[in-house]
Amino acid sequence: MSTLPPPPDLASAKADYDALVAQGITLNLTRGKPSSEQLDLSVELLSLPGADFKAADGTDTRNYGGLRGLPELREIFAGELGVPVDQLIAAGNSSLELMHDTVVNALLSPVPGASRRWLDEPRVAFLAPVPGYDRHFTVCERLGVELVPVPITPDGPDMDVVERLVAEDASVKGIWCVPKYSNPTGAVYSDETVRRLATMPTAAPDFRIMWDNAYAVHHLTETPARIADILPLAAEAGNADRPLVFGSTSKITVAGGGVGFLGASEANLAWWLKRLEARTIGPDKVNQLRHARFLGDAAGLAAHMEKHRRLIAPKFAAVQRVLAENFADTPGVTWSEPTGGYFITLIVPDGLASEVVRLAKAAGIALTPAGATHPYGKDPQDAVIRLAPTFPPLAQVEGAIAGVAVCLRLALASSGLPVGA
Amino acid sequence: MSTLPPPPDLASAKADYDALVAQGITLNLTRGKPSSEQLDLSVELLSLPGADFKAADGTDTRNYGGLRGLPELREIFAGELGVPVDQLIAAGNSSLELMHDTVVNALLSPVPGASRRWLDEPRVAFLAPVPGYDRHFTVCERLGVELVPVPITPDGPDMDVVERLVAEDASVKGIWCVPKYSNPTGAVYSDETVRRLATMPTAAPDFRIMWDNAYAVHHLTETPARIADILPLAAEAGNADRPLVFGSTSKITVAGGGVGFLGASEANLAWWLKRLEARTIGPDKVNQLRHARFLGDAAGLAAHMEKHRRLIAPKFAAVQRVLAENFADTPGVTWSEPTGGYFITLIVPDGLASEVVRLAKAAGIALTPAGATHPYGKDPQDAVIRLAPTFPPLAQVEGAIAGVAVCLRLALASSGLPVGA
Numbered sequence A, B: 001m002s003t004l005p006p007p008p009d010l011a012s013a014k015a016d017y018d019a020l021v022a023q024g025i026t027l028n029l030t031r032g033k034p035s036s037e038q039l040d041l042s043v044e045l046l047s048l049p050g051a052d053f054k055a056a057d058g059t060d061t062r063n064y065g066g067l068r069g070l071p072e073l074r075e076i077f078a079g080e081l082g083v084p085v086d087q088l089i090a091a092g093n094s095s096l097e098l099m100h101d102t103v104v105n106a107l108l109s110p111v112p113g114a115s116r117r118w119l120d121e122p123r124v125a126f127l128a129p130v131p132g133y134d135r136h137f138t139v140c141e142r143l144g145v146e147l148v149p150v151p152i153t154p155d156g157p158d159m160d161v162v163e164r165l166v167a168e169d170a171s172v173k174g175i176w177c178v179p180k181y182s183n184p185t186g187a188v189y190s191d192e193t194v195r196r197l198a199t200m201p202t203a204a205p206d207f208r209i210m211w212d213n214a215y216a217v218h219h220l221t222e223t224p225a226r227i228a229d230i231l232p233l234a235a236e237a238g239n240a241d242r243p244l245v246f247g248s249t250s251k252i253t254v255a256g257g258g259v260g261f262l263g264a265s266e267a268n269l270a271w272w273l274k275r276l277e278a279r280t281i282g283p284d285k286v287n288q289l290r291h292a293r294f295l296g297d298a299a300g301l302a303a304h305m306e307k308h309r310r311l312i313a314p315k316f317a318a319v320q321r322v323l324a325e326n327f328a329d330t331p332g333v334t335w336s337e338p339t340g341g342y343f344i345t346l347i348v349p350d351g352l353a354s355e356v357v358r359l360a361k362a363a364g365i366a367l368t369p370a371g372a373t374h375p376y377g378k379d380p381q382d383a384v385i386r387l388a389p390t391f392p393p394l395a396q397v398e399g400a401i402a403g404v405a406v407c408l409r410l411a412l413a414s415s416g417l418p419v420g421a
Helices: A010-022 A036-040 A043-047 A071-081 A095-108 A134-143 A159-168 A191-199 A230-236 A266-276 A285-295 A298-327 A353-362 A394-415 B010-023 B036-040 B043-047 B071-081 B095-108 B134-143 B159-168 B191-199 B230-236 B266-276 B285-295 B298-327 B353-362 B394-415
Strands: A088-090 A125-130 A146-153 A172-177 A208-212 A243-248 A260-263 A344-347 A384-387 B088-090 B125-130 B146-153 B172-177 B208-212 B243-248 B260-263 B344-347 B384-387
Touching (some): A010 A394, A036 A298, A071 A243, A071 A260, A088 A266, A095 A134, A095 A260, A095 B095, A125 A134, A125 A159, A134 A146, A146 A159, A159 A172, A159 A191, A208 A230, A298 A344, B043 B285, B071 B243, B071 B298, B088 B266, B095 B260, B125 B159, B159 B172, B191 B230, B298 B344, B353 B384, B353 B394
Parallel strands (some): A125 A172, A172 A208, A208 A243, B125 B172, B172 B208, B208 B243
Antiparallel strands (some): A088 A260
């Protein structure tokens, strides 16, 4: 800090907040949804495939079958997901359901390497890097899997903590990871983090890494982040069955009508398909063909994501600008500067996050509930606020973050903490 | 029989079979798949919805959300499935997965009316009307639910047996039903059968009817069968939570890219949605809109199914004709004459079904394995053969069933049993 913060001015902070409330706005920064303009980038998809419904190998995509999904679509995504085509499954419209069902399947039938199904274990726990993704946590909460928080750093989970916990406790069966542009901090796992995850000794022989590469191609800068490929690293270390890789086109094409992916070792896939074949006669291959035709190839995918970048990068920049203008010198207030993904994490002094969210709500600005980034909805420091700027138009993002700044300034002033800038 | 059967002539039966084998044909009557011509009826669907992606209520179908599915599509199917729109969920491309996940969910969390989850029961059993649908049985087999066979009659399951089993044994938690044009016998449940199922006393307070109305609109005659609506009947009897109704467009539009439906009481839906919301952010609403636009309304659906009827009724008629020409007077040989659905059941004298399937395979004609219509793949009488005539072109259906007749005549002759006609 180049200057000391000015003394807090409660009266002016209160006046600013009253003025904000008087505007009667309704704005929303809650969820990581693509905007209409982003969805418009894929409007061609909505008329595909038309009368040419044959896959590259001649398969009639309209009929039953093809449990692993359409090869030409898997080929487009294999590189960016770091999974060989023949180890990658293309499924339905949701990668979350693939993660959920992975836990369900592990509860009901032993995963490769397990001596028994997880239901028969006295305790099953997953490590949850925090702040993290609320829907990951909900999967575990609903299915009776305990969550153990682990701090996340800009390089990924704190690996000293992770290595200690997995080494000493065989009931720790998994870890949630969003390795690139993590939700919500934007962390990009370093090569060293990926290597340690792939190679670390675990007390549980059936330990699984839930590798949710949700933002594999969702860059915000002209220099895309690269992460190490975990499947080969794990295989080289003798832990081939450890990683389960997930991906999705939901934030690439259309959010509700995309395609989810699962990549894993052949043993894991055989285990997965054994369950899947009792459940379905095959995925929606027409939708997979639609996607393959629309994206074309990996280069087409990259070009398409560049169009997304041009639409959303200005929104992220607006949030950064407003936060910097207001809180550059405010002790205890920091925020992530992600180079990809869908979120910015705003850290406020302990105990203020829920107050900021409350003030914002009363002023018509919906924020993700404080605590949502932590297991069981409890942020022990009450310090993390997740900002999701993609969905509203740019002007609304600017209005919303300006409003959040007013709320945070009031919360700081009311608490007697210094308000910067 | 107007005439006594002629004596079996092994030599001529063998000569006919040798001639069949010599043809070197490859034909397939195994699975209930729509033909290319049937799929062509929905070719327009493959260019929809185009740039107009808004649902009737203004929802952008491309984005996340809408866990219950698109109302305008549910409206089209509510009548034929006998489920009020607000009790009907539209989901992904597979009704089988809805049935599978219903059992999974009941294993992992208590269904309404249950004192505990099914996993905590010492035994969970489902009644399986036989002959029945192999994929229903597989769901139970994979999930550890025991199957108890019950004979099916032309009016549905033998209700005297069903009522006795469910009344005396609280571990009997469910029954599989295909109430209209049953797979594979074509049975249409009588009003009395539906009433008894809806009202019968059950020892298990959490008994469920898996009401797979897969062929609700799949008529083969100009006089569509009607079945009683089970949801209101069960509700009137105080058993509102007993039925779970399933449906699908797989054999209406495109088999791989259709929409599945689940209809149930509000309590069942709340239980289901509580699990679903941890699993997905919503179904593929774009595909649901595509279907709603293509079908239009219930009348459009009926008109579309009439086109299917014109394509497949001649195939069923060909099978009937060949069977009648060959076996009208053969003791022990009977077959169903379905008025809808996808299958014909051929009953042969005890012990001959697997031999006929073996002979057919050796002659290049694939039939569904004998036993597939029974739990655990075991038909104790070895008497049931399921014929699926929809997929091959008419000429191939004629060739295949003629070949099956040759095989059956040889099996009869070899066994010393009389060969009729």
